[in-house]
Amino acid sequence: xxxxxxxxxxxxxxxxxxxxxxxxxxxxxxxxxxxxxxxxxxxxxxxxxxxxxxxxxxxxxxxxxxxxxxxxxxxxxxxxxxxxxxxxxxxxxxxxxxxxxxxxxxxxxxxxxxxxxxxxxxxxxxxxxxxxxxxxxxxxxxxxxxxxxxxxxxxxxxxxxxxxxxxxxxxxxxxxxxxxxxxxxxxxxxxxxxxxxxxxxxxxxxxxxxxxxxxxxxxxxxxxxxxxxxxxxxxxxxxxxxxxxxxxxxxxxxxxxxxxxxxxxxxxxxxxxxxxxxxxxxxxxxxxxxxxxxxxxxxxxxxxxxxxxxxxxxxxxxxxxxxxxxxxxxxxxxxxxxxxxxxxxxxxxx
Numbered sequence: 001x002x003x004x005x006x007x008x009x010x011x012x013x014x015x016x017x018x019x020x021x022x023x024x025x026x027x028x029x030x031x032x033x034x035x036x037x038x039x040x041x042x043x044x045x046x047x048x049x050x051x052x053x054x055x056x057x058x059x060x061x062x063x064x065x066x067x068x069x070x071x072x073x074x075x076x077x078x079x080x081x082x083x084x085x086x087x088x089x090x091x092x093x094x095x096x097x098x099x100x101x102x103x104x105x106x107x108x109x110x111x112x113x114x115x116x117x118x119x120x121x122x123x124x125x126x127x128x129x130x131x132x133x134x135x136x137x138x139x140x141x142x143x144x145x146x147x148x149x150x151x152x153x154x155x156x157x158x159x160x161x162x163x164x165x166x167x168x169x170x171x172x173x174x175x176x177x178x179x180x181x182x183x184x185x186x187x188x189x190x191x192x193x194x195x196x197x198x199x200x201x202x203x204x205x206x207x208x209x210x211x212x213x214x215x216x217x218x219x220x221x222x223x224x225x226x227x228x229x230x231x232x233x234x235x236x237x238x239x240x241x242x243x244x245x246x247x248x249x250x251x252x253x254x255x256x257x258x259x260x261x262x263x264x265x266x267x268x269x270x271x272x273x274x275x276x277x278x279x280x281x282x283x284x285x286x287x288x289x290x291x292x293x294x295x296x297x298x299x300x301x302x303x304x305x306x307x308x309x310x311x312x313x314x315x316x317x318x319x320x321x322x323x324x325x326x327x328x329x330x331x332x333x334x335x336x337x338x339x340x341x342x343x344x345x346x347x348x349x350x
Contacts, residue, residue, distance in 0.1 A: 026057070026058070027056065027057055027058030027059075027060070027113065027120040027121045028056070028057040028058070028121060029054060029055075029056055029057075029063075029111065029112075029113050029121035029122065029123050030054050030055045030056075030057075031052070031053070031054040031111055031123055031125060032053050032054050032055075033051045033052065033053040033054070034050055034051065034052070034109060034125055034128040035125065035128075035164075035165065036125055036126055036127055036128075036165065037127055037128075037129070037158050037164075037165035037166070037167075038128050038129065038165050038199075039128075039129035039130070039131050039132070039133055039158060039165070039197045039198070039199035040101075040128070040129065040130050040131075040133075040235070041131075041132065041133040041231065041234065041235050041236060041237055042104050042130050042131060042132070042196065043234075046102070046103055046104050046130075047100065047101065047102050047103075047130075048100075048101050048104075048130040049098040049099070049100050049101075050067070050098065050099045050100075050101055050107075050109065050128060050130070051096070051097075051098055051232070052065050052084045052095075052096070052097050052098060052099055052109075052111060053094075053095065053096045053097075054094075054095060054111070055093050055094050055095070056090060056093055056094075056095065056113050056121065057093065058120060058121075059090075059115060060087070060090055060113040060114060060115050060120055060121075061086070061087045061090075061114055061115050061116060062083060062084075062085065062086055062087065062090075062113070062114050063083075063084045063085045063090065063095050063097070063111065063112070063113050063114075064081045064082060064083055064084060064111070064112055064114065065081070065082055065084050065097075065099045065109060065110065065111045065112075066078075066079050066080060066081045066082060066099075066109075066110055067079045067099060067101055067107040067108070067109055067110075067128075068107065068108045068110070069105065069106070069107060069108070070106040070107065070108050070126070070127055073105055073106050073107075074195070075103065075104060075105040075195040075196065076101070076103050076104070076105025076106065076107060076130070077101065077102045077103040077105075078107075079099065079100075079101065081112075082099055082100075083097075084096075084097035084098075084099070084111070085097050101130050103130070104129075104130045104131050104194065104195065104196035104197075105129070105130060105131075105195070105196060105197070106127050106128070106129050106156065106197060107127070107128050107129070107130070108124060108125070108126055108127065108128075109124065109125045109128050110122065110123070110124045110125075111123055111124075111125075129156070129158075129196070129197030129199070130196065130197070131156070131191075131194070131196030131197035131198055131199070132190055132194070132196060132197075132198045132199070132237050133198075133199045133200075133201070133231055133235060133236050133237055134183075134198075134199070134200050134201070134236065134237055134238060134239075134240055135200075135201045135202075135203055135224070135227050135228050135236055135238075135239050135240070136172075136175070136181075136183060136200060136201070136202050136203065136204055136239070136240045136242075137202075137203040137204055137213075137224060137227075137239055137240070137241050137242075137243070138204050138208075138240075138241050138242035138243035138281075138283070139204065139205070139206060139207065139208055139242065139243045139244075139245055139246060139283075140176070140177060140204075140206040140207070140329070140330060141242055141245075141283065141316070141329075141330060141331060141339070142175070142181070142202075142204040142240075142241075142242040142243065143172070143175035143176050143177050143181060143202065143204035143205065143206060144170060144171035144172060144175045144176065144177030144178055144179045144180065144181055145177045145179050145180075145206065145329075145330040146170075146179050146180035146181055146182070146326075146330055146331045146332070146335070146336045147179055147180060147326040147330065147331075147332050147333070148179070148180055148333065149169070149170035149171065149179055149180040150169075150170045150180045150181060150182075150183075150184045150185055150336060151167075151168070151169045151170065151184060152167065152168035152169070152184040152185075152187050152188050152191075153188050154187065154188045154191040154192060155167065156187075156191040156196065156197040156198060157184055157187030157188060157190075157191055157197070157198050157199075157200075158187075158197065158198070158199050158200075159172050159173055159183075159184075159199070159200055159201070159202075160173070160199055160200070160201045161173030161174065162174065162201075162226075162227075162230070165199065168183065168184040168187055168200065169184070170184060172184075172200060172202045173202065174201060174202035174203060174204070174227065175202035175203075175204040175205075176204065176205050176206050177206065179330075180336055181202075181336070182331070182336045182337075182339040182340035182343065183200045183202070183340075184200075185336060185337060185339075185340035185341075186198075186200075186340040186343050186344055187200060189340060189341070189344040190344065190347070193344075193348075201227050201228075201231075202227075203220075203223055203224045203227040204242075205220060207246050208220060208243065208246055209246045209247050209250060209252065210243060210244070210247055210252065210257055210260045210261055210264075211252075211260055213243075213260075213264050214260060214263060214264060215263065215264060215267040215268070215271070216267070221264065221267075221268075224239075224264075224268060225268065225271050225272065228268065228272050228276065229271075229272055233272070233273050233274050234274050236276060237277070238276070238277040238278060238279050238311070238347075239265075239268070239276060239277070239278045239279070240278075240279050240281075240313065240343065241261075241278055241279065241280045241281060241310070241313065242281040242283050242313070242316070243281075243283060244257070244281075244282075244283045244284045244297045244298070244300075244301060245283060245284065245285065245286040245289075245297075245329075246286070247284075247297045247300075248284055248285075248286050248289035248290075248293040248294045248296070248297050249286060249288055249289050249293070251293055251296070252296065252297060252300070253296050253300070254296045254297070254299035254300040254302075254303055255300070255303070256300070257296070257297055257300025257301070257303075258300040258301075258303035258304050258307070258309070261280065261300070261301075261304055261309065261310070262304065262307070262309045265278050265309055265310060266309075277310075277311060277350075278309075278310040278311065279310060279311045279312070279313040279343075279346055279347065279350075280301050280304050280305065280309075280310040280311070280312070280313045281301070281313035281314050281315070281316055281343075282298050282301045282302070282313070282314070282315040282316065282317055283301070283316050283317065284297035284298040284301070284317055285316075285317045285320065286329065287328045287329060294317070298317060311346070311349075311350055312346060312349075313343065313346050314339065314342030314343050314345070314346050315342070316338075316339055316342065319331065319335050319338055319339065323335075324338060
């Protein structure tokens with residue numbers, strides 16, 4: 001596990017710009033991307049393009065950036081200075097470019113502006129990650145209704161609240177409820193296994209049928225797009241979907257469930273500009289419904305796997321009783337641990 005210093009101070013840093021001043025004329029360099037604790041999704045080749053964006057208040061011939069490993073990091077690959085924007089792209093004072101990193105890990109990103117041989121402004125973002133990014137969606141067991149609240153043990157695990165990247169402490173931002181979730185536990189498992197930072201963004205809401213997520217006009221679908229798009233094209237590893245309990249209470253058939261879910265998945269891919277992978281859990285148990293209704297929803301989720309609409313997520317319908325559930329519906333500590341472990345095994349297969 002990486003040991004990152006001053007994590008409480010870093011968490012307090014805003015998602016907004018970081019400034020530096022370096023010359024007598026007062027040239028100011030403001031960086032809006034990346035930000036502290038931000039995680040960029042890596043490719044299958046363990047690479048990522050970190051977007052470098054900002055503004056410069058004075059004249060310069062070039063903006064450059066380089067990446068170094070954070071203190072104590074055991075994974076990653078540093079870079080030399082890389083040109084981000086030349087003089088011809090700095091006339092407006094705004095610039096944008098990319099820094100290609102060749103391995104997952106935590107990095108310190110330094111950006112500088114030069115005029116001739118002189119560095120006129122310089123600033124550093126202490127921690128930026130290349131790793132895994134997930135958006136979670138579904139019902140209460142995908143949100144903050146577990147007991148107790150969870151806290152990632154590995155400080156490479158973060159939550160994104162739409163503005164800032166924060167240490168992964170429940171309740172996860174964006175999810176309803178004020179309790180715990182399996183996501184920080186899952187993050188710990190991935191970070192230890194892969195050696196990279198892990199980020200979660202929640203789009204979960206409690207009592208919702210699958211039809212409540214249908215595009216294009218439902219609020220839940222619009223929020224799902226809002227949660228995915230800021231990460232950019234291919235910026236999310238997968239959507240983790242845990243939903244279905246409410247559909248057993250309204251007799252949703254297997255075919256209808258699968259059809260609706262397929263519509264959501266395919267439309268989200270088109271709206272976000274790439275075929276975003278989904279992992280769909282088998283989640284159908286509700287104490288207020290009967291086995292035939294639960295079986296229909298479970299079969300609908302199985303159909304999604306069989307049709308290659310989504311990857312096979314964990315089965316949680318057997319995590320029942322006081323051993324796993326605090327109130328007959330929501331997971332206790334043992335249930336959250338098992339939930340996270342099963343997600344981890346499902347992700348490992350792909």
